[in-house]
Each structure stands twice: as C-alpha cells, then as structure tokens.
Amino acid sequence: MSKPTFVYVTYIASTPEKVFKALTDTDATAKYWFGNAVTSDWKVGSPVTFYREGALIVSGKVLEHDAPRRLSYTFLSHHEPHNGAERPSRVVLELEQQRDQVKLTVTHDDFDQDSKVFVSISNGWPLVLSSLKSYLETNRVLYAPWYEDKAKQEA
C-alpha cells in the first residue's frame, strides 16, 4: 500500500519569479493564504514558520531552494487539532515556465499511512492555490469560509 501523497497542478498566467516570490514572501502569503504569513531566510537548513494572528500554524526547515524553479521544506502542523503531534511531512513546490504561463506543481508527501494532517492539507491546498492564482491574475484573493466568518465577527 502506497503512503498518502497529495499532488496538485495549477496553471497561472504569471512569471516563475512572481509565483516564487508569492510562495515565499511574508506579506503576499498573509494576503492570499488566509492570514498565514510565512517567514524564512530560505537558506537550506533554515527554519520556516507560518504564523496567523500570532499563533504558530506550521513550522519546518528548508530542504531545497532553487529560485525560481524549486522549493522544498518540511511541514509540521501545529494547527488544531494536530498540535504538532505527527512527525513532519514534506512540501515540494516546482515551477515550470510554459510560454507566458507557469505550471505550478505542489507535492506534499512523507506522511504516515493514517495521517490526519494529510486529510487537512488535501482540503487546504486547493483553496490556497486557487487563492494564489486569483491573487496573481486579478490581484484579489479568495476567502476561506472559516476565515471569512471570523473576519465578519471582527468587523
């Protein structure tokens, strides 16, 4: 039985440089990733963190950094209900220029067979990557239902 692997391909009318920046920039991720802001110096071995409203959501370390083609980091979910209980998995982001578009492939693997984080990220990536595509193509992001509900409560 193969281990759980999540693969998602999306095509974005943009450049590899812009897509790579959006995937690694603190301010950009905060906008399209529903408040999750990534921080790292992106050197191999350096820490990667995603914080939302002061709470640590994901931590990891940089495995590969080859801008603007490839980025890989480990991924430990601190989000409810996972709370860092599973071992880290692995995210690989690959960017390929095709004429005036970018093929972005996200592969998230190295999960244990019964991983609950795998179920969460399988729901999360399509929303994040749909929002990223909208952000780069229209300069508008999408809203996750739970994020929008919270924003309404605070408004």
Added chain:
Amino acid sequence: MSKPSFVYVTYIRSSADKVWAALTSPEYTAKTWFGIHHETDWKAGAPWRLVLPDGRVTDSGEIVEIDKPRRLVLKWRNEFKAELKAEGWSRCTIEIEPVTGDAVKLTVTHRLEGEGTKFIGAVSGGWPHILSNVKSLLETGELVLKEKVS
C-alpha cells in the same frame, strides 16, 4: 483496493450558473477546452460525445445524472487512443457548490470502473489545464493557456 481515480478541487470567483456554462456550452468550451465541444441534449440517459472542431470524436458515453447547475455525472470512455479505450468505462462527476462569499467550489472526480493507469494518467494531465482555464476565463476574461502545452 479503491479504483484508479483523479480528484481536483478549485475555487472560482463566479456563480454556479457561469461555471456550469463554462464547462458545457460550446462558446466557452471552444476556448477553455482547446476547441472541443459536447454533443448531447443534456438529459439523463442521453448519449454524450466530446467532438473536436474537425468532427473527430475524442470521448463518448452518456449522461448518467444531470442537475443543472449543481451536478453532472457522465459515463465516459476515450475513443481517441486505443490504449486508453482499452481500459474501458470511467465515470466523471462534476459538482458545483456555492461557498460563502462570492466564490463556488468546483470538484471534478474521474474514476475508472476497471483496472489500469493510462486513462487516469491522461485525465490527470488534462483536467488541471481545462479547470485553470475556466477559472482564469471567469475571473479575468482571459485564458491562462491559449493552446495545449504538453
């Protein structure tokens, strides 16, 4: 053991009616689906075909369920490549759900009824192209991919 399958979810800032039209009407699919159009009368049990501009049929089957603009289930077999046709029938389910805000969730599930990997491999390459195009066309008025890139 589960059947070979492909699942793709995308969120599009548009209405369910527009997403349905972008997937089914010839004026949209000519753009988003690389010139292809559906040939069917869109009723449950009706024959269904995907046809290229030159009249060649790439895929055929029938409408299993239709609930416009929410759900479409197709019985689907490739007619274009012998090795794909040899893997037999598949079932494609397209679901469109409004989510809060101004976006809809589009889910495409394509499952082979028998065994094999080539047909699911082929649709796994094709659907991200088509659905990226649908999202770009509805949100920006432009396609992301004007022609197919392998």
